[in-house]
Amino acid sequence: MKIIATLILPALLLTARAAEPLPSWNDTANRKAIVAFVEKTTKEGSPDFVSKPERIAVFDNDGTLWSEQPMYFQVFFLIDRVKALAPEHPEWKEKEPFASLLKGDIKGVMASGEKGLMQLLAATHTGMTTEEFAKTVTDWIATAKNPKTGKLLTDMAFQPMVELLGYLRENGYKTFIVSGGGIEFMRPWTEKVYGIPPEQVIGSSIQLKYEVRDGKPVLVKLPELNLNDDKEGKPVGIERHIGRRPVFAAGNSDGDFQMLEWTTSGSGPRLGLIIHHTDAEREFAYDRESHFGKLDKALDEAPKRGWLVVDMKSDWKVVFPPDK
Amino acid sequence: MKIIATLILPALLLTARAAEPLPSWNDTANRKAIVAFVEKTTKEGSPDFVSKPERIAVFDNDGTLWSEQPMYFQVFFLIDRVKALAPEHPEWKEKEPFASLLKGDIKGVMASGEKGLMQLLAATHTGMTTEEFAKTVTDWIATAKNPKTGKLLTDMAFQPMVELLGYLRENGYKTFIVSGGGIEFMRPWTEKVYGIPPEQVIGSSIQLKYEVRDGKPVLVKLPELNLNDDKEGKPVGIERHIGRRPVFAAGNSDGDFQMLEWTTSGSGPRLGLIIHHTDAEREFAYDRESHFGKLDKALDEAPKRGWLVVDMKSDWKVVFPPDK
Structure with missing residues (x-):
């Protein structure tokens, strides 16, 4: 029996774990739809199977993976x-x-x-x-805190979204950030906070100049824009960096509209997800009138386009990781 | 004994295969140096160990991974x-x-x-x-051939370099192309020919415009330069796309000088490799005077900077894959 325990128990545990992805999500229609999408796109023989190299998932950052109030971090x-x-x-x-x-x-x-x-x-x-x-x-x-919550900014990553990133990666998806924020502002910490390496971070960027200073080469940041990775700029940033159309896209504002449009108008299975900030108690509640993360047109268009609208208040068991 | 054969034989075969990487390379000092570098950077506990996420290897394309004569393909x-x-x-x-x-x-x-x-x-x-x-x-x-060799262009990928890419990947390196050629000219075939997916191809690029035509979003290629990914542009392209300094860089011309300089001036173990076209019989012989792939300054600087200069004639057993 010992050998059975040794061989079978880990397999059972793995099955149990695999059976319950996204533990910080309530078992709502949105959670079910996400899981169903991942299963049908990764199951060999499924009519909606997506080959592993094509499994590209893109995520906005501000307001989608972490908070963006009272202003962008x-x-x-x-x-x-x-x-x-x-x-x-x-x-x-x-x-x-x-x-x-x-x-x-x-x-x-x-x-x-x-x-x-x-x-x-x-x-x-x-x-x-x-x-x-x-x-x-x-x-x-390492020390910057949010004035409203008193939390470290990096502790304001959304626990359900961090789980979603991990769940997609466990299923062979490659996860990318596609943010209007600065590419070089995000890269130093995205690997630690989201498990996303610098080469999978796309953001707004400025021009760089290569020069050799006292025999040591450096790249100098110039005051000229390279890419405004917002709105129409997001599909452009995706094409420049990835060169394939994503299968999965998540955003939270009208700045993500074109990214969701570009993603979900490809042929075959596609999923668009909008995070709707509805939880004034646990996070912030805002949409059409907000200065940061205005969500208006994308909210109107979501039902017509089949995009899931995540209601933070009802879809998420927790918003932030537990206090350490 | 049957169980031993089943369990041990594959392990022995794996060992045998692992013991002989780069089969199309002669066992020269250059081959030994490449293998020694990969071993020391991937062996846990080695003073030159490089963590897996930091194992970034960049390759020029024209003249480094495939031929570039009588002109760029x-x-x-x-x-x-x-x-x-x-x-x-x-x-x-x-x-x-x-x-x-x-x-x-x-x-x-x-x-x-x-x-x-x-x-x-x-x-x-x-x-x-x-x-x-x-x-x-x-x-x-799918059908384009080289006028000098009569071979399909994709059959003019260098077999020893395709093996080097695979060997690096087997050892946890992520392989990228960093080419002066057009990013969108390379991406449709680099996965098939080199095993390099589109998101790991960096090249010269033009501006793109997102627009919706009859309800269908498209990206239109505009006649404006975005990045000239050559010379000083190569470290810029690396920073924009990868956001880390590579550990390994291979090129073949002065257009790759800054990429090798940037790579090998980082701290810790680094390797720079220059492919020297010395084999008029099996491929082409050219360097300082060539219109395509001029190699002059980088050839002079290589010994001072510790870059390996691969002599195609003596280092490589074969140049191209065998005719099908």
């Missing part, structure tokens, strides 16, 4: 960087939008418009080497 | 496309550089300079959707 980074760099830039005290930002006057910052935002981005995200920037992000994210 | 494609499209463009008979190209007057084409080349590229590589272009490439490469 990269904006917190930008603000902290302006404050950290201010002593080297005494002229910022008189110069907009820096002056308003340093005084905590967000309205004043907003008044400087897109030009002002570009100046802030240039001052905090360009001029350094890629390695210097990655180190700054790594150091910052 | 993508130029054959371009010429064939101009001929195929000529009936729809009667004006090309009078218009340079199309007129010279259609008459087979390569000197006349060259006289039109970079501007002429851009016109040819625009006419043959832009204006269509990415899916239409991929189909054109797939159909063309």
Whole structure:
């Protein structure tokens, strides 16, 4: 009997585990539809079988894999960087939008418009080497907290989505991030938080310049846009980086509309998923009127296009991982 | 004894196979150095151990993974496309550089300079959707032959390099192409020929535009450059797509210099490899004076930088796969 226990027990345990994917999801119609989709696309002989190399799944980041309120987390980074760099830039005290930002006057910052935002981005995200920037992000994210929840930002990854990423990978899917956020802001931590390596992170990016400084080659971040990986830019980023149309796409805002449209209009089985922020108690509740993650057109179109709309309040048992 | 044969024999065979990687390489110092590098970077506890996610290997394509003489194979494609499209463009008979190209007057084409080349590229590589272009490439490469060897172009992949790609992958390396050639010209066939999926192909690229035509979304190829993935562009392409510095890089021309420099100047173990075309009998012999794949500075710098220079004539038992 001992040999049976040794051989059979692990198999039983594996079966038990495989029978209950997505433990942080309630057993709702959405959960059932996701599991049914993964099963039919990965079962040999199924009419909807998708070969392993074609199993590409793409996920927006802000609002889909982690929170994006009260503002995009990269904006917190930008603000902290302006404050950290201010002593080297005494002229910022008189110069907009820096002056308003340093005084905590967000309205004043907003008044400087897109030009002002570009100046802030240039001052905090360009001029350094890629390695210097990655180190700054790594150091910052180790302690950065959300002002509303008091949690570490990396503890605001959605537990049900982290499980979904893992479940897809266990079933041979390759998971990618396709975010409007900065590609080099995400790469230093996505492997640890989501299990997604840097080469599977697609994001907005700026131009880089290769140069040799004192015999040591570096890549310098320039204040010129390369890709705005949002809206129509998302299918472009997918094509540039992946070169195949995804089978599975998840987003949460109108910025993800074209990514879902591109994904689900391919032939064969496709799944589009929208995360609807409906849980003011456990996270935040917002959609059509939000400054960050506005969800309007995509919410109207979802039923017509067969996209699943995840209701955070009813579909998810927990939102964040348990406090450590 | 039967059970021993069943259990032990496959293990012995595996050992035998693992003991002889790179069968198409002669057992030269270069082969030994490659094997020693892979062993030391993948053996747990080795001081030069590289964790699996960091095992990134990058390969130039033209002249490194397949031939590039008498000219880059993508130029054959371009010429064939101009001929195929000529009936729809009667004006090309009078218009340079199309007129010279259609008459087979390569000197006349060259006289039109970079501007002429851009016109040819625009006419043959832009204006269509990415899916239409991929189909054109797939159909063309199925039968396209090299005028000097009479071989199918895809049969001019270097057998020793295909083995090297496989050997690296068996040892947990992720293999990427980083080519000056067009990203969308390579992706339709690199998986079949090299085992490299589209998402691991980096190349020169143009701008894409997302639009919905009659309710069907498409990506249209525009006549504007996105990335010239050559020379300084190669480390930029690597950073954009991979986001880590490779551990292993192979090239064959001065266009690969910066990729090898960037790779091998990282800390820890690194390997740079240059394929030197020295075999006029089995392939082609060229270096410092060649119009395609000029190898001059990188050849001079290789010994100083510890890059291996592969001598095709003496290092390789065979160049191409055996005729089918």
